[in-house]
Amino acid sequence: MEYVSSRDKNLRVSAAQAIAAGIAPDGGLFCPTTFPRLTAEDFQKLMTLDYKGRAAWILGQFLTDFTAEELNSFAQKAYADEKFGGADTAPVKSLADGVHMLELWHGPTCAFKDMALQMLPHLLTASLRKTGETTRTCCILVATSGDTGKAALEGFANVPGTKIMVYYPVDGVSPMQKLQMVTQTGDNVEVVAIKGNFDDAQSAVKRIFTDADSAKRLDEAGLMFSSANSINWGRLAPQIAYYVSAYCDLVQAGKIAQGDRVNVCVPTGNFGNILAAYIAAQMGVPFGKLVCASNQNNVLTDFFRSGGTYDKNRPFYTTNSPSMDILISSNLERLLFYISGQNDVLVKEKMEELAKTGVYTIPESLREQLTAHFAAGCCDDAKTAETIRTVFDQQHYLLDTHTAVAYRVYEEYRAATGDNAPVIIASTASPFKFCKPVAAALGHPIQTDGTEQLDALAELTGETVPAPLAALAGKSVRFDRVVDKDDILSTLDLLM
Ligand SMILES: *Cc1c(COP(=O)(O)O)cnc(C)c1O
Numbered sequence: 001m002e003y004v005s006s007r008d009k010n011l012r013v014s015a016a017q018a019i020a021a022g023i024a025p026d027g028g029l030f031c032p033t034t035f036p037r038l039t040a041e042d043f044q045k046l047m048t049l050d051y052k053g054r055a056a057w058i059l060g061q062f063l064t065d066f067t068a069e070e071l072n073s074f075a076q077k078a079y080a081d082e083k084f085g086g087a088d089t090a091p092v093k094s095l096a097d098g099v100h101m102l103e104l105w106h107g108p109t110c111a112f113k114d115m116a117l118q119m120l121p122h123l124l125t126a127s128l129r130k131t132g133e134t135t136r137t138c139c140i141l142v143a144t145s146g147d148t149g150k151a152a153l154e155g156f157a158n159v160p161g162t163k164i165m166v167y168y169p170v171d172g173v174s175p176m177q178k179l180q181m182v183t184q185t186g187d188n189v190e191v192v193a194i195k196g197n198f199d200d201a202q203s204a205v206k207r208i209f210t211d212a213d214s215a216k217r218l219d220e221a222g223l224m225f226s227s228a229n230s231i232n233w234g235r236l237a238p239q240i241a242y243y244v245s246a247y248c249d250l251v252q253a254g255k256i257a258q259g260d261r262v263n264v265c266v267p268t269g270n271f272g273n274i275l276a277a278y279i280a281a282q283m284g285v286p287f288g289k290l291v292c293a294s295n296q297n298n299v300l301t302d303f304f305r306s307g308g309t310y311d312k313n314r315p316f317y318t319t320n321s322p323s324m325d326i327l328i329s330s331n332l333e334r335l336l337f338y339i340s341g342q343n344d345v346l347v348k349e350k351m352e353e354l355a356k357t358g359v360y361t362i363p364e365s366l367r368e369q370l371t372a373h374f375a376a377g378c379c380d381d382a383k384t385a386e387t388i389r390t391v392f393d394q395q396h397y398l399l400d401t402h403t404a405v406a407y408r409v410y411e412e413y414r415a416a417t418g419d420n421a422p423v424i425i426a427s428t429a430s431p432f433k434f435c436k437p438v439a440a441a442l443g444h445p446i447q448t449d450g451t452e453q454l455d456a457l458a459e460l461t462g463e464t465v466p467a468p469l470a471a472l473a474g475k476s477v478r479f480d481r482v483v484d485k486d487d488i489l490s491t492l493d494l495l496m
Helices: 015-021 040-048 051-062 068-078 113-117 120-130 147-156 175-182 198-210 212-220 233-252 272-282 299-305 332-339 344-357 364-373 381-395 401-417 431-441 452-461 485-495
Strands: 003-005 008-013 030-032 092-094 099-103 137-143 162-169 189-195 223-227 262-267 287-294 309-311 359-361 374-378 423-427 482-484
Touching (some): 003 015, 008 015, 008 344, 015 233, 040 233, 068 120, 099 401, 120 137, 137 147, 147 189, 175 452, 198 223, 198 485, 212 223, 272 332, 287 299, 299 374, 332 344, 344 359, 364 374, 381 401, 401 423, 431 452, 482 485
Parallel strands (some): 137 162, 189 482
Antiparallel strands (some): 003 030, 309 359
């Protein structure tokens, strides 16, 4: 399978090259030029496999320069039972009215990012080998809105031949997310707070990637860059697997029949997770509407509802679902590439408009594609809290703030359209990562700050604190550096 830059189809690479590079040299995102199609036999076979087997098989469809043996061995390590609290890596919990929660947060950092970031270090180190990159140390630069940072640190800590540097917005993450990052152990890790928001951090990292001077400096020091953000195909590919797996689980549990249409609703920030669902649909998983759920930073809701005008010129809100506080959704670029029939010239033009003016509008002819596949909605902090409370009171199921956004947006989608198909809602984080807003939603605000929050929420709800969060108690802070967003280049010295 070949990969091309979304901005220039003449830039053709293998999967290993795409993963090693992270982003295309012209600033585009690497995209596979075809999607594998799942046959009825493929579904039959997938039903018989566990999560590890399904993930390896699906990755094999995309990463054709990796052997089945390699991918199976990676999946065994990435999704080892002891890392995911048991054999059920990505369980589906069914609630009332055909709502099925796909719980993606049973990994080591309690957010869905683990599903990809436990796999990426294996894919990346193998990709470096396959592309002949054996001498330079690979420096992973990560911009995080809270969860990616910790998941990437956990995935890459002490991986030979790599260093990892995480940038997070100083006031933009939850106390638990921050504690997870600043206490990270490992000899090859660095964590820096940026005075700015997530978009500032992400833009700065993208700038470093495409800055010729920085590349030269690094090269001279025996280093190279790569990315663990969802701009890297190696981040996105493992996410496709859990959508296919969830569909198989619903069939196996007798909740649906093979071939039944199921909608998918995803709490969305950088558009990576929902793009993975779109790709699963393109592969032949019978998904109906993909519902894109946003918080008060509703740039994507407006994009879909306006029929394709993206306008990031608007206030940035800090919300109780910080991992979705994003105004520039990187992976929308890949969607544009596919719905335009892989029109690299168009994508390049629109991305240049976005960089210059902050706005672009897709051609009229592409609008139907958007509405055929997607619906969108948004929900503010007050409605998010109300949803957490209602779902807990009525169904005794505890939602985190991000998943609650999706739950609410889906309820509103159903009420507005009468579409009663079953739905898979991506549950993206443990509620224990966001103790304060969750407890406040339940009517019992928590006053304590450190890890005592965890016990307070456990007591309030009768739920168990996830072991990796409980283990933060008593860990010492290793990283307290704060830099201005314009000084980010100077932090590269930390890697030298
Ligand atoms: C990252 C994240 C999201 C957003 O996912 P994208 O792939 O960026 O759209 C939603 N919820 C949680 C908890 C996250 O960590």
